[in-house]
Amino acid sequence: MNISRDEALRVAELANLELTEAEIATYGGQLGSILSYCQKLNELDTTNVEPMAGVEAGGLRSDAGKGATQEADPVESQHARADLPRDAGIIHDVIRRAPEAVEAPTPYFRVPKVIDR
Amino acid sequence: MSAPPRSPGTEAWTVSSIRRALEARQISARELTQAFYQRIERENTRLNAFLALSPERAFAQADAIDAKVVRKEPLPPLAGVPTALKDVLNTRGTETTAGSKILKGHVPPYDATAIERLDSAGAIFLGKTNCDEFAMGSSNENSAYGPVQNPAAPGRVPGGSSGGSAAAVAAGLAIIALGTDTGGSIRQPGAMCGIPAMMPTYGRVSRYGLIAFASSLDRIGPFARTVEDLARTLEVIAGRDPLDATSAAYPVPRYTAELDTPVKGLRLGVPAEYFAEGLDAGVREKVEGGIARLKDLGCILTPIAMPHAPYAIPTYYLIATAEASSNLARFDGVRYGLRVPGASLGEMYRKTRGQGFGAEVKRRIMLGTYALSAGYYDAYYLKAQKVRTLIRQDFDRVFEQVDLILTPTSPVPPFPLGERTADPLAMYLADIYTVTGSLAGVTAISVPCGKISGILPVGLQIIGPHFEEGRVLRLARAFEAAGGFIN
Numbered sequence: 275m276n277i278s279r280d281e282a283l284r285v286a287e288l289a290n291l292e293l294t295e296a297e298i299a300t301y302g303g304q305l306g307s308i309l310s311y312c313q314k315l316n317e318l319d320t321t322n323v324e325p326m327a328g329v330e331a332g333g334l335r336s337d338a339g340k341g342a343t344q345e346a347d348p349v350e351s352q353h354a355r356a357d358l359p360r361d362a363g364i365i366h367d368v369i370r371r372a373p374e375a376v377e378a379p380t381p382y383f384r385v386p387k388v389i390d391r
Numbered sequence: 392m393s394a395p396p397r398s399p400g401t402e403a404w405t406v407s408s409i410r411r412a413l414e415a416r417q418i419s420a421r422e423l424t425q426a427f428y429q430r431i432e433r434e435n436t437r438l439n440a441f442l443a444l445s446p447e448r449a450f451a452q453a454d455a456i457d458a459k460v461v462r463k464e465p466l467p468p469l470a471g472v473p474t475a476l477k478d479v480l481n482t483r484g485t486e487t488t489a490g491s492k493i494l495k496g497h498v499p500p501y502d503a504t505a506i507e508r509l510d511s512a513g514a515i516f517l518g519k520t521n522c523d524e525f526a527m528g529s530s531n532e533n534s535a536y537g538p539v540q541n542p543a544a545p546g547r548v549p550g551g552s553s554g555g556s557a558a559a560v561a562a563g564l565a566i567i568a569l570g571t572d573t574g575g576s577i578r579q580p581g582a583m584c585g586i587p588a589m590m591p592t593y594g595r596v597s598r599y600g601l602i603a604f605a606s607s608l609d610r611i612g613p614f615a616r617t618v619e620d621l622a623r624t625l626e627v628i629a630g631r632d633p634l635d636a637t638s639a640a641y642p643v644p645r646y647t648a649e650l651d652t653p654v655k656g657l658r659l660g661v662p663a664e665y666f667a668e669g670l671d672a673g674v675r676e677k678v679e680g681g682i683a684r685l686k687d688l689g690c691i692l693t694p695i696a697m698p699h700a701p702y703a704i705p706t707y708y709l710i711a712t713a714e715a716s717s718n719l720a721r722f723d724g725v726r727y728g729l730r731v732p733g734a735s736l737g738e739m740y741r742k743t744r745g746q747g748f749g750a751e752v753k754r755r756i757m758l759g760t761y762a763l764s765a766g767y768y769d770a771y772y773l774k775a776q777k778v779r780t781l782i783r784q785d786f787d788r789v790f791e792q793v794d795l796i797l798t799p800t801s802p803v804p805p806f807p808l809g810e811r812t813a814d815p816l817a818m819y820l821a822d823i824y825t826v827t828g829s830l831a832g833v834t835a836i837s838v839p840c841g842k843i844s845g846i847l848p849v850g851l852q853i854i855g856p857h858f859e860e861g862r863v864l865r866l867a868r869a870f871e872a873a874g875g876f877i878n
Contacts, residue, residue, distance in 0.1 A: 282757070289716060289760040290723065290737070291753055292745030301757050304815055308758060311816060312705040315774050318781065325776030326783060355633070367500035373730035383725050386736050 275310040277302045401430045401473075402563030402616065406623045409471050409566070413460055420453035420460075420471035424515050427473040431517065431564050438540045440549075440558040442478050444518035445485040449473075452515045467513035468627055474509060475565035477556045478519040479526050480611070481600040482506055485516070489602045490524040490534040490552075493747030494728045503600025504635065505569060505611045505628040512627040517565055520555030524749045525719065526571055526604045528552045529579060529821040532812055533751040540808075543585050543848050547805040550580030553614070557584040560614045567624050568614040573604050574707050575801075575825025577612045578837035582800035582850020585839045587867060587876075588614045589621050592857045593832035594639035596625075597632030605714035606637075608707075608829050618838070618868040622646035625860060641858055649861050654869040655689030657862075660793035664700040665824055671803045673843035677878060678799045681840035681851040684875050685797070685866070693793050697785040700827050702778050707826035708819055709762050709775035715752075716759030722747065754815060779830050786831040790856045795866055798824050800837040800850030824852060834860050838867045841878030851875075 277285075282302035286293045293301070369375045374384040404412075404423070412418045428446060435441050456471045476482060479489045481499035488494040502510065510516070523533035531539045531554025541549040542562035549558040553570030557580035560568045570577040572590040581588020589612045596611045603609060613624035626647065631640045661682060666675065686692050724730035724743030731746050733739035748756070762771040789796060802823055811818045828835045834857070837850035851870070855863035870876070 277761075285757050285761050285764065288764060289756045290720070290740040290744055291748070291756060292738075292741035293753070297750075297753070301754055304754060305758055305761060308708065308816060308819075309761070309771070312709060312771060312775075315702055315705050315778050318699075318702060318778055320774065320777035320781070323777040323780050325773055326779040327776055364500045368726070371497065371500070371727050373724060373728070385725055386733065386739055388736050 275306045275313070277306045277309070400563065401427055404473075404566055405617055406469060406472050406566065406620045410466060413456065413466060413471050416460065420456040420515065421450060423471055424449050424453040424473060424517075427517055427564065434562055434564060438542060438558050438562055438564070439537050440520055440539050440555040440562065440564060441475070441518045442488065442490070442521050442536055442555070443486045445482070445516050448484060449515045449517055452510070452513070456513055456515075467511065468623060469509060469567070470513035472514050473517050473566050474514040475517055475520045475556055475559040475568035476506060477522050477553050477568070477570045479522060479571055479602045479604075480506055480569060481602065482516065482519065485519060487519060487602070488536070489526070490522045490536060491748065491752070492535045492729065493722050493743070495535075497728050499600075501600065504597040504632045506600065508628050509569070509624075514567070520553070520559055520568060522555055523552035523576075524752050525602065525715070526552040526573055526576055527715070527751050527755055529575065529818050530806070530811065531555065531580070532808065533749060535749055538808055541584060541805050543842070544805050544846055547807055547847075548583065550583030550801070550805065552576040552580075554580045556614050557581055557586060557588065560584070560616060561586050566615065567620055569611060569628070570614055571601060571604075572610045572612055572825075572829065573608045573711060574829050575822040577610075577614065578825050578835060578850065578852060579801050579822065581614060581837040582839070582852075583805040583848060585842065585848030586614055586616055587618050587621055587836060587838045587871070588612070589625065589836045589860070589863075590828065590834060591625060591629060591860055592639075592834040594637055594641075595834070595858065595860065596628050597630075597635040597638040599632055599634040603718040605711040606718060607714060608711060618864055618871050619647060619650060621836070621867075622650055622864050625864075629860075639858070644861050646861050646864050649865055650868045652865055654685075654866050657690045657795065657866060658693055658793040659685060659690050659866075660693050660695035660789050660796045662695050662697040662700065662789075662796060662798060664697050665798035669802050669820065669823065670799060673847070674799050674802065674804060674849050677841040677843065677849040678851050680878050681870070681875055682797055684873055684878065685870060688869055688873055690866075695789050695793060695796070697789060697827070699778065699781045699785050703782055703827045703830060704819055704823055706775045706778045706782065707822070707830055708758070709771050710779060710830070712755040712759030713762045713772050714759070716756045716763065719748075719752070719756055751815070782827055783831040786827075786833055786856075794855075794862060796854040798852045798854065800824060800852040804843050804847035804849060828854050833857055834863055836863050836867050838870055839876040840870075841876075
């Protein structure tokens, strides 16, 4: 299976990756051989097979309910918690770690201008 | 307290011998910590197992333990235990890079839950260990900070992606270590460095604070030199965490209490698919020797079929890369890590990611983006999710007949550095026996089962059903007690 240069460029653009011409050629070729190997999955008939998607309900954790403790507090419940805002108290720690940010009066991250007026 | 540490060689300590020595005042936690840092100073230049050391925190932790000893307070379960932490786990105040240039200099403001639990349990955090970039790799050669040497076999890979954690414990630079396992990244380096290593069930250990690779697969688990120390570490880190919605509210057993329960009569499944073409002859011989030893212990061996195992590698690499392409979107130069300036926001993203990520990470982001893109989603990603169901059903069916499954951990012994880096697919095939358990969400351990020519370590994998860590540890312990590690 071959991935064309245009296809590789399109994927790189979707993934927000700036690649060199050499990288485009290398990854395009390697993607082609990995995807060819993945064709092996077509040997299997999966017409009536459900995809294993989530980690809940029939997914990875079908055993999780067995003996699981039912917590009374909805915030602690396995499936949903009350949607209450909490202050993690680390906003200034987080802002200080950003490549470019403004701390006061309202902390925010600085990025190149997105909208032209 | 002022006497020099009567250190029997750092590698001889265990969680319980440290505890006894602390209680008897034969050594202080500070002296023990110093002894490990001295060893690291001697060995790490050669091994490259540690990326960052955290002596300030380690000595503060040690002093807190020593104060408890002086006050004759009860010691916490991992009191004074020198610990290494894989660099994909966020640690408050210590640089956390995930083995990537894009996070160089990143110092997290908080601890991952597993780390916080180790801290509360009295562990001493020596530092952060080398790993493949964002845990993507099977040899540790994808680290932006250079490869790790296998302490057992110089010039060879330690396995990956948690190669630094495995090497640190194997070389006596730490007593326990945390790693992460997405497709084999704890078990495979454990096997290659010759130490026991465990992947807990999906949901058993909170991933809060783990830098995510593939969220439906990622697990955090321990390395140690003994099965008992694995059990002691797991007891501390396992359990429900409100900060990780995927952590299970299933009670955590006292694994150490059931460790020495007899294994006679346990039904062990041996799947033919794991002993087929591609298995190194030396690995086969050691693993078959290990299985024979378990039979001698009174276990009942049963041939089993896991017909979808040969489809696990393509299934795994499609699902894992798809999830990775989404998880790694957060590294864009806005909130943390590297920023490469650009004229527009989009250009800044593309330049930052293009320059910040290494080759394997870019390759996987490309593959995952392709598999999720319009026109290809059904053929690749959806197809892989359906085959994942079939792989899981293989396990469900087999666990109706047997208690545990035995396989080799890796098809090959540790290979020379550089041997497989040119061919990504050849590297992916090193995960062939570990990705199945990852996809099914079950638990598994790798235990040493001898060395080829007395040099190259081989691992035996014991796979158990969801949340049956106790049973897996019990068999591993019996194997260890019977001398199976030397084999």
